[in-house]
Structure formats: structure tokens, C-alpha cells
Amino acid sequence: MDLQNVCEKVKKVAIETGNFIRNERRSFSADKIETKGIHNYVSYVDKQAESMLVGALAGIVPEAGFIAEEGTGQRNETGLNWIIDPLDGTTNFIHGLPPHSISIALSDNDRIVLGVIYEVNLEECFYSWEGAPAFLNGTEISVSETANVKDSLIATGFPYTAFDRMPSFLVSFEYFVKNSHGLRRLGSAAIDLAYVACGRFDAFYEFGLSPWDVAAGSFLVEQAGGRVSDFRGGGDYLFGRELVAANSKVFDEFGSAVGRFMN
Numbered sequence: 001m002d003l004q005n006v007c008e009k010v011k012k013v014a015i016e017t018g019n020f021i022r023n024e025r026r027s028f029s030a031d032k033i034e035t036k037g038i039h040n041y042v043s044y045v046d047k048q049a050e051s052m053l054v055g056a057l058a059g060i061v062p063e064a065g066f067i068a069e070e071g072t073g074q075r076n077e078t079g080l081n082w083i084i085d086p087l088d089g090t091t092n093f094i095h096g097l098p099p100h101s102i103s104i105a106l107s108d109n110d111r112i113v114l115g116v117i118y119e120v121n122l123e124e125c126f127y128s129w130e131g132a133p134a135f136l137n138g139t140e141i142s143v144s145e146t147a148n149v150k151d152s153l154i155a156t157g158f159p160y161t162a163f164d165r166m167p168s169f170l171v172s173f174e175y176f177v178k179n180s181h182g183l184r185r186l187g188s189a190a191i192d193l194a195y196v197a198c199g200r201f202d203a204f205y206e207f208g209l210s211p212w213d214v215a216a217g218s219f220l221v222e223q224a225g226g227r228v229s230d231f232r233g234g235g236d237y238l239f240g241r242e243l244v245a246a247n248s249k250v251f252d253e254f255g256s257a258v259g260r261f262m263n
Contacts, residue, residue: 020052021093050084054082099191103215124136153180154184155186155204156183157208169262192206193218204245205243
């Protein structure tokens with residue numbers, strides 16, 4: 001498979017779907033929101049965007065299945081699967097707040113081989129494929145060179161499930177507030193990871209995540225020279241619902257701190 005050619009096609013699909021999301025936001029109203037669970041929302045925009053993505057991606061790699069947030073398509077038990085979030089940052093979208101994004105990854109037996117993230121508001125497309133560096137709108141990107149936590153700008157997300165882990169999270173939150181350049185919570189894990197990949201953030205951690213939140217972004221971080229793990233330093237972050245990502249210089253110190261509080 002020519003992954004570079006596939007990636008070019010996926011970029012176009014992401015941008016076209018992003019145009020749809022941007023246009024719909026102009027006339028969007030709160031009465032179009034559905035609730036999937038506590039603090040977990042969906043709208044016709046999420047669903048229609050996912051339908052658009054699934055239809056287009058099925059034409060690019062017909063043999064691939066789908067792991068999609070809104071359940072469109074069928075997953076392959078082995079082989080190729082698209083892992084997609086049609087609108088990461090739905091709550092931001094509902095309130096007219098950036099960022100919100102489209103996240104698309106192609107996995108081969110759960111090994112990511114391609115990732116595209118499109119931030120709708122700034123029209124920024126982050127992408128890479130296996131064997132290539134990471135790019136932002138055609139320019140090669142890399143993770144930051146920050147070498148310690150005290151000089152790092154860190155991203156995280158606030159949980160809306162698994163509240164039993166909240167006390168540990170708040171302890172970690174206090175530690176990083178006191179011992180870093182600061183914490184940021186943007187509301188889109190895909191964008192948090194894309195920003196680690198391009199060096200805007202030095203590190204990121206969050207729990208309660210789904211594979212469509214992290215598949216493309218974790219791949220981009222690694223392609224840009226960074227490292228990714230679960231909270232124990234292992235590799236169970238795609239389906240393990242927790243993730244640490246950082247540039248390679250600060251990763252060990254940062255990952256150790258996260259593990260100390262969250263395990």
C-alpha cells in the first residue's frame with residue numbers, strides 16, 4: 001500500500017469534512033444537541049460528519065473496517081481499521097469555542113500506520129504516515145527540546161467519567177501547576193497531541209480516553225520524535241484509556257511523575 005498516496009487522499013477528506021463542520025456551526029443551536037451520557041454530547045453534525053468520513057474512507061481503502069465514535073461502519077477483528085473521531089471537542093463546538101477537530105488514523109492489527117488531524121477553526125492539518133516525518137500544512141514538524149518538567153507547558157483533560165480517579169488527578173494537577181510553566185486544558189485530546197507533536201506543548205496526560213481520541217495523535221507524536229505510553233510506562237494506551245505523551249527529553253521525568261500520582 002502506498003501510504004503517502006493514501007495520506008494525501010485522507011487529508012482532502014478531512015478538509016472537506018471540516019468545511020462542512022465549519023459551515024454548520026454558523027447556524028447551529030442548542031436544541032440540536034443529544035446527550036449520550038454525563039457530560040458527553042453529540043449532535044447531527046457529529047453523525048453526519050462521521051457518515052461523510054466513513055463513505056469517503058471506504059473508497060480509499062475498501063478492505064479496512066471502522067472503529068468510529070458514533071458507531072458507523074463495522075470493525076475488522078484483524079487487519080486494517082480506520083479509527084475516527086468526526087468531531088473531537090464536541091462541547092467546544094456546541095459553544096462556538098475552539099479547538100475542535102477531526103481525527104483519522106489507519107491501523108494494521110492495532111499498529112497505527114497513518115494519522116491525520118484537522119483543526120477546523122485554524123484550518124491546520126497535521127499528518128504523517130509510516131516511515132515519514134510529521135507535517136503541519138506541508139511543513140515538517142517536531143516535538144520540543146524542553147528537557148525538564150519545570151520548563152514545560154503541559155496539556156491535560158478534565159475527566160467526565162471514572163470520577164473515582166479524580167482525587168489522584170487533582171493531586172497531579174496541583175503538582176504540575178506548582179512545578180511547570182503551567183497546565184492547559186483545550187478540550188480536544190487530538191489537538192493536545194498534535195500540539196505536542198509540533199512543539200507547542202511539551203507534554204500531555206489524560207485518562208478516560210477512547211481509541212478515536214488518541215490513535216492519530218499518538219502516532220503523530222512518535223513520528224515527530226516524541227514518546228507515548230500508558231501511565232505505567234507500557235504500551236497499552238490505544239485501548240487502555242490512559243496516555244502520557246511528551247518530547248523524548250522530558251518524557252522519563254514527566255511519565256514518572258504522572259505514574260507516581262495516577263497509579
